[in-house]
Amino acid sequence: MATVAPARARSALTLALLLGGLSAVGPLSLDMYLPGLPELGRDLGASASATQLSLTACLAGLALGQLVAGPISDRVGRRAPVLAGAALFAAASLACVFAPTIGVLVALRFLQGFGGAAGIVIGRAVVRDLYSGDAAAKLFSSLMLVGGVAPILAPVLGAQVLAFTTWQGVFAVLTVVGVALLLAAALLLPESLTPGPRADADLRGLLRDRRFAALALCSGLMMAAMFAYIAGSPFVLQTIHGLSEQAYSLVFAANGLGILAASFASRRLVGRVRPAQLLAAGVAMGAAGAVLLLGAVLADAPVGVVLCALFLVVASIGLVSPNATALALADHPRTAGAASALLGTSQFLLGAAAAPLVGLAGERDALPMALTIVTCVALAAICTIVARRA
Incomplete structure (x- = not known):
């Protein structure tokens, strides 16, 4: 149900495309350079764990940037923070092209994530402003459907870029993406926060809301499971199972299609099935995949079994994310920016914590990735139960 005058809003399709594009900054930043992660480490003389810190730094920037941009948008409006964040993202992406060491790259990746976070967190707040x-x-x-294209295209595009250039070329492409998003937001993003008294961020009050906190943790833990997959899969599938960069990108794309399919199913079922039930179904799907993955790793099963397990884990995000977000923001219309910030921060901070764990045993051991995913999904299931009883 719209809560602003029609003259103030763009069409639902335009809004979904724009906000989906802004939300896609995270997957693009994280996934596009994944096929070149082993090459990046060799080029900069970094270990697998140190190389994965470039992923962790971007996750941390995406998390902390949301915690800053969300509350600010509750006070000054939605447009200005989005434009500032897109500009920082583009500038940091360009600087990554010239990073001489892994330490410099890690610092720039943090700034890249920090800038990109504004579009992600404020995109959710805009939806809550309007609906x-x-x-x-x-x-x-719908945002998951649009944003879900990014995980599909990002590694495929990254692999094609790597076929003609080095990993620096990937960051050059991300620079172009950042500039395009900046221009699109400047031209198309409406100011959705209605005039009137602006709310102060009450992050502690939100965290004291047991239902909100449980939903935020559930969403965050499921995303942490996916980030463990993102960080570990290049080494597990390419180094252990021998997939090429191009084959890996196609596997990654197939898992992204799973997110799209689950998101589409969620959109069609909303209204007939309660969001809480769709959330529970998504967590159950992820749990099934996590258990299958652990069993496959322990039994040294063929790569096909591993791929099926990872598909279930990743596809479950298409059910979990939109429904957990809608349920968590439903009771907080005046502080949607701050609430969205906590949701996003939980996702990316937990993801940042999970990502380096998968490389602790080196490039040729998949068990840390499997154990990390199982732990995250199990804790998410507990949070789902707590949220339902709150």
Whole structure:
């Protein structure tokens, strides 16, 4: 249900495309350079764990940037922080092209994530400004459909870029993406926060809300499981199982299609099935994949079994993310920016914590990745139960 005058809003399709593009900054920043991660480490003389810190730094920037941009947008409006963040993202991406050492790259990746976070967190707040209830859940699912294209295209595009140039070329492409998003936001993003008294961020109050906190942790833990997959899969699938960069990118794309399919199913089912039930179904799907993955690693099963397990884990995000977000933001219309910030921060901080764990045993051991994913999904299931009882 719209809560602002029609003259103030763009069409639902335009809004979904724009906000989906802004939300895609995270997957693009994280996934596009994955096929070149082993080459990047060799080029900069870094270990697998040190190389994965470039992923962790971007995750940390995406997390902390949301915690800053979300509350600011509750006070000054949505447009200005989005434009500033897109500009920083583009500048940091360009600087990454010229990074001489892994330490410099890690620092620049943090700034890249920090800038890109504004579009992600404020995109969710814009949806809450304009819609509520089932309509909000449907639009969040639409954003997942649009944003879900990024995980599919990012590693494929990255692999094609790497076929003609080095990993620096990937960051040059991200610079172009950042500039394009900046121009699109400047031209198309409406100011969705209605005039009137602006709310102060009450992050502690939100965290004291047991239902909100449980939903935020559930969403964050499921995303942490996916980030463990993102960090570990290049080494598990390419180094252990021998997939080429191009084959790995196609596997990654197939898992992204799983997110799209689950998001589409969620959008169609909202209104007939309660968001809480769709959330529970998504967590159950992820749990099934996590258990299958652990069993496959322990039994040294063929790569096909590993791929099926990872597909279930990743696809479950398409059910979990939109419904957890809609449920968590439903009771906080005046502090949607701060609430969205905590949701995003939980996702990326937990992801940043999970990512380096998968490389602790080196490039040729998949068990740390499997154990990390199982632990995250199990804790997410507990949070789902707590949220339902709150």
